[in-house]
Amino acid sequence: MSNKGLRKVDILFSQYSVAPYQILKQTMKKNKADVLTEINESGLRGRGGAGFPTGMKWQIMADEKAEEKYIICNADEGEPGTFKDRKLLVEVPRKVISGMAIAAWITNSTKGYIYLRAEYNYLIPALKKELEVFEEYSKQFGLDFPIEIFSGSGAYVCGEETALIESMEGKRGEPRNKPPFPTQEGYLGKPTLVNNVETLASVSMVCRYGSEKYKSLGTDAQRGSKLFSLSGDSPKEGVHEFELGMKVSDFVAEYGDGDTKAIQVGGVAGYCIPRKNFENTIIGEGNTTGGATMIFNSTRSMYNVIHNYLEFFVEESCGQCTPCRVGTQQLLKGIEAVKVGDKPECYLQDLIKLSKTMKITSKCGLGQSVTNSFTSIITNFPEEMIY
């Protein structure tokens, strides 16, 4: 466990260079292989949840030979409690678009899409304007890479990269089997690179500052800086940027309201950490990559919290596989039955077992991750489930 304390940084929202798209211009003067090495060396991992090493994914994509190859910026941001991608798209869209363009240049990709959740449709006019600026400059730099916005239609599971692709193809957003991975067979069967908004913006920053500097931030487990969307019982809600590797207790001391009972890290797909574990839990080691942090103080009922999460999962399960479709419903019914006394206390243990079975047998990350918050809340707050 490496605790580095709470170290705020200001990288992702730092000011633009004076002339537009200078990072892209400078990067394109270098050798593609060298830039890819930089990204690999930086230790940057995907910020969309799965935490896959970005450089490695780009290498795989670069090695794919095809006439058409696509870059998709995943701006579906549906995880409850997450809003950092929105802030990036509002305040520094140029960094995100630069990241897409650098990806296209390195991997010889032909077209880009920003898959924007329907809830963010109001961002489209400003984004379109920025894309016009990009078009002008990318042409000057000799890069032929048109980018379009594809609007989602309100489905959390479409943030999962293969469901996202299905949805762009005009189908129900049901996750596909992997392999083949999108880099092999993605949108319209062509190699497709899907990256999170923050990952792409971070690539721009790696290119601006170099991998040495970027790598010096964070811990061995998680390199670089990371955005946290903070909401709940905190006087300082909003998006904050830190080096990874701080203790929950340091975080709560700075951002709690003095009465913090629990903190949800990594959104509803992540873990709920109770007060007694604040001291020995490091944010960014095995418990989060998405960065949604919700603080609950002692006036909050953890039964209401898990009930709310489960309703969310029931609704957002695409229904394709039985463990997730039926499991989420049974968990919800189960805790309701315990609450009213229709089932005994020990039934909660059966429900935990069920959630663990869902982890093993569900097809995608949605069904697989329900157990994270479910088990952590039930085991840490059993009395609140009963009384």
Place this chain on the structure above:
Amino acid sequence: MEEVSKIIKEKIKEVGNQRTALLPILQAIMKEQNYVKKEDMVDVAEALDISAADVYGTSSFYSFIETEETGKYLIRICKSITCENKGKKQVLKAIEKELQIDLGETTYDKKFTLKPTNCLGLCDMGPAMLINDEPFTELTTELVSEIICEFRNR
């Protein structure tokens, strides 16, 4: 109101007549009339040369594609945990009272529909809601009355 057949034609001109055009077309219809009728689905299916069942299957998957009659202004109030904890219940009650409808219903004059929705990504400014595409944040019971009043007169 624009004819749906015209919307379909225009969208196809823009994005082609492949299956990939399906969501953009449905979204364009939503924008015009706030829901997609059964007849519209048949038209879309014909235009893209796919089955109407496919169009329905896709439409019904997405919570932002409405398949039942919906008012001119679709209010989607966030029901995720942070907004819930910040007093969404009172705000929702105030809207219901103002519009004289329950959650899930449409006003008699077909001007407003009130629906719950999952996280809008506005948690730091909750309680939050969308009216069509427009976000409204830090809602209070007084504020929602004002907002609805403004929309009534639009």
